[in-house]
Each structure stands twice: as C-alpha cells, then as structure tokens.
Amino acid sequence: MSNTLSIEHLTIGLPEGADRPFAVEDVSMAIEKGEILCVVGESGSGKSMTANALMGLLPPGVTVKAGRAMFEARDVLRLPESEKQALRGASIAMIFQEPMTALNPLMRIGDQIVEVFAAHDRYTQSERREKALALIREVQLPDPEKIIRAYPFQLSGGQRQRAMIAMALALEPKLLVADEPTTALDVTTQAQILKLILDLREKRGMAVMFITHDFGVVAEIADQVIVMRMGKVVERGSAAEVLENPQHDYTKRLLEAIPTGKLPAARQLSETPALEIKGLRKIYRTGGGLFKPVREVRAVDNVSLTVARGEVLGLVGESGSGKSTLGRTAVRLVTPDGGQVMVGGTDLAALSDEELRKQRHKVQMVFQDPYASLNPRQRIMGAITDGPITRGIPRKEAEARARELLEIVGLGADAASRFPHEFSGGQRQRIGIARALAMDPELIIADEAVSALDVSIQAQVLDLLRELREKLELSILFITHDLRVAAQLCDRIAVMQKGKLVEIGTVHDIFLNPQQDYTRKLLAAVPGADWDQQGAA
C-alpha cells in the first residue's frame, strides 16, 4: 500500500460535561502519496480534533480512546512524546487558520523558519539561512531578501500564510495537515494560496490533509473527500462523486446550502431612494512625527451610490477595500471627512452629536460577529428594547413589539428573557436582526452579517433576510466579501477596491458581463466557480 497515512477507527473522547461523549467516533481515512484529502464539516464536526490528535495537540481532558493512525509503519497516536516531537515538522507539518496568531509576533520571519531547522538540528547556521531564503522564494513571497528580515505584522494575511507554509515545508514533510488555511483570507488571496498548495503537491509529491468547511474549496483542490458530522464520517469518496452525486442527506443539504452561481430573477425596483451617498470621503492618518511623514489611507475615496427603497445593494470587495468603513460611515459610527449621507431627506454626515442621536433609528446595522455584538450581561429583551424606549416609545409597547419581532425572525417570544450565551451563532444573528428591525429603520446595513456562520446556518439567515425584504419592504446595504452570498440576496452589486467604487450594476450585469478587470479577477477567484456554473446549468 502506498498510503502515507491511514487512520483506523479513531475515537477521541471529550471530557465529562461536554455536549457529546466523543469528539470523533470511529473515523477511518487514508491518504495516498501526492493526494489531497479534504475533510469537510461544519463547526463542531470534529474535523480539527482529528488533525490535532494526529499532531499530538489535543487540549487537556481530550484523549484518544481507540483506534490508530499509521504513518511510516508506526502508530503516531501512541509514540512517546520525544519521538512525536521529532516527527512533527520533519515528517508531518501543519498550517493553521489564523496566520497572525500562528506566527510569533516578536520574531523575524527568517528566524522563525531557521528555528524549524534548529529544532531538528539540521544544517549549519549559514546553510539554514540559505534554505530559509530558498523556501521564501518557493512560496512566492515578494522580495525575499526583505521578507526574511520582516516581522509578521509587516506582512499581509496572505503573505503570513505563505510564511507559515514555508515553515511547514522546511523539512520536506511527507504529510501536510492544513486546518482551514484559507478561511481568514480574501478570495483572490485564497485562490493564490490554493494554487500554491496544488503546485507544491505536484512538485514535492506530499500528501495533504485539507480541513475546510467550504465546498467551493473542495471543488478546487480535492482528490478525495470525507464529510464529517457530529464526529462521524457520513460520506466519503472521490471529489467528483461526492460533489456531483452525494449519497447522504447531510451532504446533500450542505451542497444545497452553498450559495451557488444561480442568479435570482431581477426584481422591479422603486424609484425613491432610501439612502443616497454623495462624494463620501474618509481618510485615516497614522504616524507622523518629526522625521516621519504622515501616512494617509484613503479608506473611502469619493464614493457615490444610492440604495432604492426595498432594494438590497451588495457591497463587495476584499479586506482593506473600505467597504466596512463605508458602512460605518453610513450609520455614522465613523464621521466622514467629506460628502453627504442622505437618509429620508436628512444628511446624517452633517448632524451634531445630539441631533444625530435622535436620528439614529433611521439607519441600523447588523454586525459581523454574533458573539461580540450582544452584551453578554444584558437580557435579549433589554438589548432589543433599549433603542425604542430611548426614542420615547412606552416600555409596554416596545416589549410587545420585541416579542413580535422575535417571532418574525424565528426565535419565539420566550427568547426575550434569556441571556445571549444561551444562543448559538445563527440565533444570535437573528437577534441582531430583530434588534435592528425594532428601530423601524429606513435602511439596514448588514456588515458581513453571515460571514461568521456555517454554510447551513448562513443559508437560513439569508432566507430570513430574503423573507423580510419581501414582507417589510426592507432596504439593505449588504456588505460582504463573498460574491456567492451577494449573488443570492442582492438586486444590485457595487464593487469596491482601495476605497474607490470600481463598478456598480445589477447582479446579472456584474456576474455575466463584468466591465472592469478587477471585477473579473474577483469573479475568477471564487472557489469552485466552474463547478458552480455546471451546477447552475
């Protein structure tokens, strides 16, 4: 057998009091040399636990109960710690999701790579440096001589992930374990990293265990696919089989939940604008001192756009494109340096703080992080009614409305008396939507409102938004980095790059007939784009 790794009947036990007895139950998988195995599942499916068990990185209290993982004719789960240490990095390497936290912020990139050699006692000092430089070149980091002396914070997210990959590759491992390595990255960067992993696989013939929640990514790179749910394998097979002809209900549901390239039928839009942004500018200035020039970042650079009443306008762009700043400026959490934000005839950008407070209800926001956007020490009722009561609505009325809204977003009125920690991420996002609706806003700004959610939950929240749009004639400015999501919900899409509005048009125009290079590049980078189109056809 040419299997690089074969995991047989792996069972990992969780400590007492966890939501289920086993993190992973009776999981078997095999990866051949030069093969990419994608382990797919939603959060809590045990996919990361499997990888951590392999690396001996299980958190305290979590133990391997049964099964073995054969690698080079040895069971890596039962090796003594010293041999595990020798194995890690040298034969099995791992890259993580969050490149910022996985790199030591106080060490230069070059030194961190050199440290890998030093830890395994390979080569002399000067050879190590040379090897490090070669690796940095191999992962295609720009300007290697400079990068080797750079600190992690000087690198972008994608560059950091490349540096992580360079470290992982340092000792030419036979197996690379990648735990959601592209989840935190922009689409275009993600596409580049995926290509890099494919290239390296080709060149080095290493096996890759790729953990992801994104079927788009699976379509891009997988040879073999394993779908996990609640710690169990529910489906396995070649990528083509699983994607085209899923057998298990759960896989089918996951695949259906993925926002596909299918475009919704265009709707008739009203003429009255809910939001008019004219010539909006926001410049961030940093640094500046006796010897340092002030650094200016034009976060939003002369952007004008309108959102019609009842319209959903998608605002897409990569991180740093200024889309979030635009959203925050529109609700005036950020005060713009110039331009107008007209909502229902008032210019929010020109109001004084006190006047603004009275006009706040006109524009509301649904935030990205469902865990940070609710006060952990406040009951749901308080969170929803605080605003209306401040506006002068009698408490009784506000509370009745809050219960009604909780019903509308599908949580049930009894949710009101509970605290946020009793709810899951998707439920919290529903609460966030109810809170925004409680203010009877003319416009809702959804800032990456579904990005932090699992695909199936994401689909449910999108359904809810679509339903509310019909029912309540909502106008939404929907900010997202995910074009597939935008395509599902939006009437029109605006593309931003480096603070400027690149292109704006109906969903059909943007997707089927993009005018600008940048838009085309973004569309091409969407993982699983071809496969989506096949699915749509």
Added chain:
Amino acid sequence: MWKRFRTNIGAMVGVVLLIAVILIAIFAPLIFANTPWQMVQRPFLAPFAMESLPLGTDTLGRDVAAQLAYGARVSLLVGLVSTLVALLIGVPLGALAGFYGGYVDEGAMRFTEFFQTIPNFALAIVLVAIFEPTLASITLAIAIVSWPPVARLVRAEVMSVRKREFVDAATLAGLSKPRILVRQVLPNTVSPIIVMASLMVATAILLESSLSFLGLGDPNAMSWGYMIGAARTVIRSAWWLSFFPGIAIVITVLALNLIGEGLNDALNPHLSRKGKA
C-alpha cells in the same frame, strides 16, 4: 460561577477562615467581658498558664485574646472601608479615562501617575502624620495610596470592552454616551474589579498593621499592628505578644488572598490555570 467557586478547595478554606474572623470580630464584646484596655492579671502571664486567659497577658497585664478579637474589628473595618473608598475613586476615574480617551484620558492618567510615583507606604505615613492618626484618617490614607491600580485596571478593561460591537449597537440605538458607559460597558468589567478588590482588602490590612506597628495607629483602637509594635521590645522574653497577632494577620490576609484567587478562577474560567484541580 458559584459552582466553580465551590469546587475550589483553597477558596472554600479562605471563606471559612474569613467567616471565622468576622464572627470573632462581631461577637468580641460578648465573648470577652473585659475591654482590651483593661488590666486583668499580672503582666507577662504566659499562654495557657491560666484557663481564663488562654493567650496570656501583655506588658500591662491586659488580656491578649481580647486584644486579638478587638483587633480583628479594626483590621476588617479599615480593610473594607478603605477598599470601598479606593474603588469609589478609582472606578469612575478609570472608566472616564478609558471610555472618553483623548484629553480626558491623558489628564486622568497623569494624575494617577502622580500618585503612583510616590512609594505607597511613604505616602501613607506622610498622610497619617499630617492628619491626626484616627481610624478615619488611616482609612482615608490607605484608600488614597491604593486607588491608582484600580483606575488603571478599569481603564484597560473599559478600553477593550468599548471596542466591542455591542457598544456600537448601543450607539446606533441612540443611547447617550454616559448611559452606554454605565449600562453597557461597566457591567462587563465587574469580574476583574471584584477580584482586585478582594486582594486589596488584604493589602489594606497589611498597610494598617504596618502603620500601627510604627506607632501611627489610632491610639484609641486596639489593632494587631499596634500589638506587635508594642511587644517589639520584649520579643525575646514574651514571644506570645507578637506571635499571636502575627498569626492573626497571616490567617486573615491568606484567607482574603485565597478568596481572591478563587474568585478569579471562577469569574474568568478561560484564564484559570490549566492542569490544576
């Protein structure tokens, strides 16, 4: 939270010890017929020499056990009240500095640093020396030297909570800034404040004892520090005079520290040291 606290053996020991000390302090007049200033026997009576005076008598023939019990009142009172006063100064100042930032922050922090640059104990001595040494002035002096860390802690906590999205959400709900600070931000900073306060009570007791030891205590209040200070000259011939108040201080401070640690682990379960318990 109470569940996590209860399973912490150290913290429960602390609670039991502290309750014992508090009970003794409260019921001191009932347990001991004599005031701690009354001479009841010949001086230098060794412990356990007489059944009615289990801890012996001091240089003037006063009951050491009664002195200890009354001393607990002073120590606990000073510790508790000075901590409350320190919180009253530190929490609002730190909260304003952290929440409003800018000039408010600069001003408040320079003011705090002014107090931090002077050694705690030296400042306390000076303050007590300037005022008459009474219980009130000692408590105030201790509060004045111990609020700066509170202000810094609250400022840091408020700064990190202020950036959370639910604060943005409250702003969008049209809540006024002071209301956001009081209703949304501050409740999320209480756990570290509670932990710090429990440890501050212990430090305050130590400070009071040190001041009394130097003779800067309230002459009308019996305190553990005063007892040790008075027994300093006879430490070789009458060890019990300094030994028992010393043990009392150790037990009380230890109990408070154990409780503080326990609260810390119970309130911040993510930060609790792993592998323990």
